[in-house]
Amino acid sequence: MNPIEFFFDFSSPYGYLAACRAAEIERAAGRVLKFTPYLMGAVFKTTGRQPLAHHPLVWEYAQNDLARSARRHEIPFNLPDPFPVATAAACRAYYFVLEREGADAARNLAMTLYRAYFVDGINIGETDRVVEITAGGQADRAALSETIAGDDAKQHLRAVTSEAARRGIFGSPFFIVDDQAFWGHDRIEDVIRWSSDGPW
């Protein structure tokens, strides 16, 4: 069975809620989630869509809905300030770890970055914070910092994001199950159902 592709942006609160439910989804769906962080803002430019916080009326609704959705699934959640933030550094760190240490380590980093931002309010838009979180106590921070600011890392992230846009992916969370696209934390039940019971 194909994995479920899971696209998300590190600044997306609904993406965070979905990521926190990754193990639950995998158990219920009987498939593995493949994490793919990308720069949703770059795709917004092509679709003309606006971030959540753009319209006061929608944003007021979304703040309540986010807190309510988090409580329903017993996920710790605090809306960070500043919000949103740029997530290129977080994404590049993710792909750096994916290449060096594999999918499990990269997924752990994704969860650590997400929790840092949406639980502890650490500004993961700042490269220094991302480097601290990624390196922990062990690695050479200067080397890591240089690597994720390098051309290879930039180019790789641009390629991931372009490929997502080419495939019609524009939101966070955004799931692909076989040939079907599901957009939104509120589509998780459908993702599970499509994954396990096949097409309807």
Place this chain on the structure above:
Amino acid sequence: MNPIEFFFDFSSPYGYLAACRAAEIERAAGRVLKFTPYLMGAVFKTTGRQPLAHHPLVWEYAQNDLARSARRHEIPFNLPDPFPVATAAACRAYYFVLEREGADAARNLAMTLYRAYFVDGINIGETDRVVEITAGGQADRAALSETIAGDDAKQHLRAVTSEAARRGIFGSPFFIVDDQAFWGHDRIEDVIRWSSDGPW
């Protein structure tokens, strides 16, 4: 127990899906749905939001998601052409029937108008079609036509729509359960849960 307020636009396909599930929602929630059609487009102007069909990428996704959601709930659905249409005549006819014949008759009309548009492809943006559907074989079509084009009907609909905007309602379907707002066909499960199990 308070009724569940159900706001919708007659040109909204997700509003149509929600309306088709009205009896299911009422049974599961143990509360009555109060139908309130309004002009979502008028509120879009204040929020800067765009209709579903505005962005090609989002629209392509939405067309598939709509058909898939309809199949899942075994609701007949055909995307009409033209789409969307203006829905002032449909709304005014609804409030005309609500005042004359009461909530049940108005709700029946709402379902008939929705099915005419989203099953049979009848253009309910045209006042003549709305008058035919509303009058059936019985009433005086000319009088009905005049009434729903009259100042009172226009003013009433403007008041309904302004009041919705004032209360922060901006989508379709849009539900209010006690003090909680729920936006979207994908929030129906939450609407039911909040209605029956109280706050979480």
